[in-house]
Amino acid sequence: MNPSVTASPAVLQRKPGLLARFSDLLWRRPTVLLAVLLAPPVLWLGVIYLGSLFALLAQSFFAIDEFTGLVQYEWTLKTYGELLRPVNLDIITRTVTMAACVTVFAAIVAFPIAYFAARYARGRWKAVFYLGVMLPLWSSYLVKVYAWKLILAKEGILTWGFSKIGLMPLLELILAIPVIGGNSLSVSYIGTFLVFLYVWLPFMILPMQAALERVPVSLLEASADQGANPSETLRHVLLPLALPGVVAGSIFTFSLTLGDYIIPQIVGSSRLFIGQAVYAHQGTAGNIPLAAAFTVVPVVIMGFYLWGAKRMGAFDAL
Amino acid sequence: MQSAVLFKAVSRLYGDVRAVDAVDLDVRAGEFFAMLGPSGSGKTTSLRLIAGFELPTAGEIEIFGESAKGVPPYRRNVNTVFQDYALFPHMSVRDNVAYGLMIAGMGKKQRHAKAEETLELVRLPGYGDRAPSALSGGQRQRVALARALVNQPKVLLLDEPLGALDLKLREQMQEELKSLQQSLGITFIFVTHDQGEALSMADRVAVFNQGQVQQVGTPEEIYQRPDTPFVADFVGSSNVLPAELVRELTGVAAPASLRPEAIRIGQGEAHAATVNSLSYTGAVTKLGLQFRQIQLSALVPAGMPVPERGTSVAIGWDRTALHMMGQGK
Numbered sequence: 001m002n003p004s005v006t007a008s009p010a011v012l013q014r015k016p017g018l019l020a021r022f023s024d025l026l027w028r029r030p031t032v033l034l035a036v037l038l039a040p041p042v043l044w045l046g047v048i049y050l051g052s053l054f055a056l057l058a059q060s061f062f063a064i065d066e067f068t069g070l071v072q073y074e075w076t077l078k079t080y081g082e083l084l085r086p087v088n089l090d091i092i093t094r095t096v097t098m099a100a101c102v103t104v105f106a107a108i109v110a111f112p113i114a115y116f117a118a119r120y121a122r123g124r125w126k127a128v129f130y131l132g133v134m135l136p137l138w139s140s141y142l143v144k145v146y147a148w149k150l151i152l153a154k155e156g157i158l159t160w161g162f163s164k165i166g167l168m169p170l171l172e173l174i175l176a177i178p179v180i181g182g183n184s185l186s187v188s189y190i191g192t193f194l195v196f197l198y199v200w201l202p203f204m205i206l207p208m209q210a211a212l213e214r215v216p217v218s219l220l221e222a223s224a225d226q227g228a229n230p231s232e233t234l235r236h237v238l239l240p241l242a243l244p245g246v247v248a249g250s251i252f253t254f255s256l257t258l259g260d261y262i263i264p265q266i267v268g269s270s271r272l273f274i275g276q277a278v279y280a281h282q283g284t285a286g287n288i289p290l291a292a293a294f295t296v297v298p299v300v301i302m303g304f305y306l307w308g309a310k311r312m313g314a315f316d317a318l
Numbered sequence: 319m320q321s322a323v324l325f326k327a328v329s330r331l332y333g334d335v336r337a338v339d340a341v342d343l344d345v346r347a348g349e350f351f352a353m354l355g356p357s358g359s360g361k362t363t364s365l366r367l368i369a370g371f372e373l374p375t376a377g378e379i380e381i382f383g384e385s386a387k388g389v390p391p392y393r394r395n396v397n398t399v400f401q402d403y404a405l406f407p408h409m410s411v412r413d414n415v416a417y418g419l420m421i422a423g424m425g426k427k428q429r430h431a432k433a434e435e436t437l438e439l440v441r442l443p444g445y446g447d448r449a450p451s452a453l454s455g456g457q458r459q460r461v462a463l464a465r466a467l468v469n470q471p472k473v474l475l476l477d478e479p480l481g482a483l484d485l486k487l488r489e490q491m492q493e494e495l496k497s498l499q500q501s502l503g504i505t506f507i508f509v510t511h512d513q514g515e516a517l518s519m520a521d522r523v524a525v526f527n528q529g530q531v532q533q534v535g536t537p538e539e540i541y542q543r544p545d546t547p548f549v550a551d552f553v554g555s556s557n558v559l560p561a562e563l564v565r566e567l568t569g570v571a572a573p574a575s576l577r578p579e580a581i582r583i584g585q586g587e588a589h590a591a592t593v594n595s596l597s598y599t600g601a602v603t604k605l606g607l608q609f610r611q612i613q614l615s616a617l618v619p620a621g622m623p624v625p626e627r628g629t630s631v632a633i634g635w636d637r638t639a640l641h642m643m644g645q646g647k
Contacts (some may be wrong), residue, residue, distance in 0.1 A: 105410035155516050222404035224391040226469065236417075240408045 053299075060292035071288055079289040083297075088277070092297055095274040098189070098264075099257035102196040103250045109197070110204040110249065111242075117205075118212035133202045141199065145266050148195045152267060154184035176189075182269060192268035196257050203252035211245020212238070247309045254305065258298035274298060322347040322473050322505040323368055328377035330363050337363040339529035340377065345473075345495075347382070350499050350506045351517035355526030356552065361509045364526070365475050368507065382472055386425045395465035396473040401481060403458045405450040409435070411461050412446030418469040436468040437461075439498070440520065444454050467502070474499075476508045480515065493521055513553045517541060525549050543641055550575035550643065557581075557614045564640070572642045578604070580639035581616040583625065587634030593625050607633065 010016070026033040063078040064071050082088065117129040136144065150156050162171040175181040175188065181250075182188030215238065223233040261275025274294055282291035325343035329336065338360040345351045353361040364629070366372040367379060370391035379386045381396065390636035405414050412433050413420075419429035420513050430446070437443055440460040450458055459479060466474055476495075496519050499506045512518050516523050517537040525532045525540060525548075533545040547558045556575040565571040583605070592616065593615045595606030603624050607614040616633065625631050 216402065216404065218400050218402055218404035219406060221369075221391070222398070222400055222406070222465075223417070224371075225369060225396075225398045226421055226465070227392045228417075228421045229390075229392050232421055236421075237406060 056292050056295055059289055060296050062289045064289060069286055073166050079293045082290055083293045088294075090275060091272050091294075093278050094271060095258055096147045096301060098193065098196065098273070099254045101193060102200060102257045103196055105193075106201055106204040106253045107250060110201060110208050112148070114208035114212055114245075115206050117209045119217070133205050136198075137202055142262070144199060145195060145263055148191075148198065149186050149267050152185035152191045152194065156184075156186070158185060158201075186267055187269055189268060191286055192264050195263050195267045196260070199263065200253040200256050203256065204246075204249035207252070208242060208245040209249035211242045211248070215241045223267075243312075251302070251306070255298060255302050258301065320347040320382070321345065322382060323507065324380040325364070325367075326378045326380070327415055328364075328367060328374045328379055330360075330367060330372055331338035331375045331399055332609055336529045338367065338374075341529070343505060343524060343531060343534070345505060346522075347505055348503050349521040350508065350519060350524045352508045352510060352520035353526060354513060354516040354523050354553070358528075361524075361526045362477055362565040365398075365477055365507065365509050368473065369396060369472050369475055374416040375492055378440065382629050396471075396475060397469050398475040398477065399459075399462045399466050399479045401477045401479065403450075403462040405458060405461055405465070407450060409450075410446060411442075411448050411450060411453070414450060414461060415446075415464045415468050417465060422469075433464070434466040439467065440464045441494075447500070455482055456491070457493065459483065462478055463498075467498075467504075471504065472505060473505045476506060478509055478511070480510075480512075482526075486515050488515075495519065509550070510598075517553070523553075525553060527552070531591060544575050544643060547575070550641075553628055555615065557612075559612065563610060564642070568637075568640065570642060572644075575641045575643060576635060576639060578615045578617045580635050581607075581614065582634050583616060583618065583631050587632035589633050590630055591633050592630045593627055596627055597622065607631070609633065 026036075060079055061075050061077070062071050062073055063076050063082075068258045076243055113129075113133075117126065117133075122127045151158055153159070159168075159171065162168050171185075174190065175184070180189040180193075182191075185191040185194070219237055219241070220233055223237045224230075228236065259275050260277045261273065264271075264273040274297060278291045281287040281294065319342050323343065325341050327340045327342060328338060329340050338484055341360070341364060343364070353364060355361045363372060363566040367374055368381070368388060370393075372388065373388075381394065386394065399623040400533075405411075409417070412430060415433035415436055416424075416429040417430060424432070434443070434446060437445055440463050442457060442460050442464070445453070445457070445461075450461065453461065459482075462479070479495075480491050483491060492515060495506070495508075508516070508520065517540070520537060522534060522536055523540050527548050533540060533549045535543075537554045540549060540553050544553060544556065550556035550558050555578070556577050559567075559574045559576060561571045561573050564574045568574075589609065591607040591609040594608050596633065597604045597606075600620070602617040602619055605616045605618060605625070607616055614633075
């Protein structure tokens with residue numbers, strides 16, 4: 001026999017030790033590994049997150065005693081009745097309209113950027129794209145919002161820019177539009193809208209880019225090959241296939257706008273948004289049930305939104 | 319005969335890389351034309367130039383006598399069967415096939431009828447409601463073919479359409495494509511790296527290497543009388559004898575090709591060689607022979623005595639089997 005063969009180590013190398021045996025166990029029983037990995041997030045999501053959400057939901061079915069201002073722990077729909085009063089409905093309509101506008105415009109603005117990144121950006125340009133999209137997310141949200149307040153203010157750079165290029169009448173025309181206009185951009189709905197659009201735009205671009213990147217170039221070529229001009233290809237092939245990304249992005253922009261309470265407080269008219277109403281009711285007003293009921297509104301709206309998106313087939317391509 | 323596609327000194331450069339390098343081609347109307355070559359030889363780029371996905375850096379392409387200069391793919395009456403089939407995943411098989419007709423503005427009822435008709439042609443009747451993802455590779459291939467054929471193109475371009483299929487299915491599709499082409503009379507331009515596929519299907523073959531066309535001819539011409547050592551080697555792995563050796567043997571100093579099956583082995587032959595490898599492939603056994611300074615490959619049909627490795631054998635061939643070539647590009 002060849003001596004080099006006899007001297008070689010054993011084919012099956014058993015290793016002693018607790019750690020080695022544990023890793024062997026994980027290899028033999030993948031379910032154990034799964035359980036070890038999943039237990040913390042399941043506890044976190046299931047107990048702490050969903051648990052508090054249900055606690056919140058329960059709170060909304062209580063009401064406060066109008067004389068004492070104390071929460072009465074009895075099941076009632078009184079708080080929801082209060083939620084549906086015109087002044088509160090106004091808040092809801094205002095917030096939902098804003099969220100819808102922000103979402104639609106974010107999709108329109110994001111599409112070309114996401115498309116460029118998915119189709120054409122390579123290597124260094126891809127890095128520039130990610131940096132450009134993500135960089136604003138690295139700085140404090142408050143800093144950005146206050147910066148926008150200065151940009152949009154009557155003495156701000158935007159007004160100055162408009163006056164320098166002689167477009168002051170245009171700006172005044174825009175500000176003269178009833179409801180969405182105002183004294184200056186920083187105290188108008190247009191201003192609030194612009195800041196929302198800016199702050200949430202990355203959350204639309206990134207999922208859109210991911211969806212567009214998964215569309216093979218050959219599908220676009222096949223569409224052209226079949227006689228479709230670029231706009232027909234966009235409508236029949238690219239948009240339907242990008243829809244999951246658009247929906248994912250719109251979930252972010254829509255729900256983030258629905259819940260935000262800082263931007264409308266700093267930039268815009270002083271009328272309340274849902275987030276501000278929640279903040280006010282759970283804080284100074286001490287009406288926790290009404291605050292909870294206000295919080296349920298975005299949850300319900302998002303539920304309907306997702307249901308509608310699913311029915312439209314937005315998740316079919318996933 | 320009329321030209322379906324004419325290349326006039328067409329080049330396509332990517333930076334310094336000459337993907338297609340001053341190619342002249344003349345594909346005749348109604349023929350089954352194969353572009354054969356290894357990967358990176360420029361055959362797929364040439365196909366994409368015809369489809370309009372790429373524009374030539376230099377030179378001109380004519381399709382049925384008209385210059386294709388600046389004409390985008392969606393204004394060319396040519397259709398492509400893509401290598402990955404490129405079926406639209408969000409549409410049913412029927413909508414995939416009817417896509418071109420929908421774009422052309424045909425009514426729903428009419429285009430669905432035409433799609434079903436074409437699905438029958440590719441032997442997938444009644445598959446219209448399925449999703450492309452529910453089909454096998456061979457079925458997807460047929461849908462892609464139907465989608466291209468439904469537009470009744472003047473030229474059908476096929477980019478390695480059989481590459482992803484297994485051997486049995488591939489052979490079946492080869493026959494079907496060939497008979498389809500003959501019954502429809504459409505010009506087929508077929509890109510492949512499989513020389514067997516090209517030889518068995520095409521009326522004429524263009525052999526590509528490094529962006530240039532090495533030879534255009536019928537399968538017999540390409541196989542029997544290769545113009546260059548590359549063609550001899552690539553199309554059926556012929557033995558290439560260097561000019562030096564050919565001069566010693568015949569007195570003419572030119573490289574020559576010698577087909578493996580033309581080499582006879584047995585007593586009484588003129589030359590001596592040593593067997594240094596054997597590989598059994600079923601119908602034949604391939605021999606690797608050391609003959610003077612070169613390696614030759616030869617074939618022994620099944621049932622004939624196979625010499626052992628390391629033994630020396632006598633080999634010979636007919637004078638006409640030695641085919642003289644140019645030096646090639």
